[in-house]
Amino acid sequence: MGREEMLQNVPIFSELGRRDLGRLAKLMVPRQVKSGEVIIKEGDQAAGFFVVSSGKLEAVKGPDSSNEQHLANYGPGDFFGEMALFEVFPRSATVRALEDSECLAMTRWDFMAEMKNHPEIAVGMLPVLVRRLRDASAHVAE
Numbered sequence: 001m002g003r004e005e006m007l008q009n010v011p012i013f014s015e016l017g018r019r020d021l022g023r024l025a026k027l028m029v030p031r032q033v034k035s036g037e038v039i040i041k042e043g044d045q046a047a048g049f050f051v052v053s054s055g056k057l058e059a060v061k062g063p064d065s066s067n068e069q070h071l072a073n074y075g076p077g078d079f080f081g082e083m084a085l086f087e088v089f090p091r092s093a094t095v096r097a098l099e100d101s102e103c104l105a106m107t108r109w110d111f112m113a114e115m116k117n118h119p120e121i122a123v124g125m126l127p128v129l130v131r132r133l134r135d136a137s138a139h140v141a142e
């Protein structure tokens with residue numbers, strides 16, 4: 001599957017048109033992650049966003065404490081690190097690979113530059129971000 005076609009199946013990009021997807025696809029760089037490797041560390045300054053192209057990863061909170069909390073698993077087509085795209089903020093969780101995986105990475109500054117020139121990208125992404133926030137809130141309330 002081509003990179004652009006893959007991005008079309010990623011929920012956060014599902015509202016975007018072909019041209020926007022093509023431009024974003026060019027900004028994404030493949031990154032290999034070994035089983036057990038941490039790709040995002042809770043508390044670190046956020047700089048990038050990832051889409052899983054193969055393998056399996058998990059998000060956890062408090063991995064260095066005695067009460068590590070599992071938040072989510074990610075497989076092909078899933079995304080994580082999205083909070084970094086819009087704001088410079090410490091990572092809210094740790095994401096590590098459960099098996100050898102490959103992700104496509106996009107930096108915040110590349111994304112910001114693209115969004116300034118093409119604001120419809122942000123408009124297309126917002127409903128999906130809000131949905132994830134709603135799901136996370138429901139999860140907390142359970």
Ligand code: CMP
Pocket residue numbers: 040046059071072079080081082083084090091092093094095136139
């Ligand atoms: P970010 O804070 O940039 O880095 C850690 C990532 O873990 C975060 O973005 C989300 O992509 C992901 N994450 C954090 N909390 C949750 C959650 N409750 N459910 C699913 N994914 C989460």
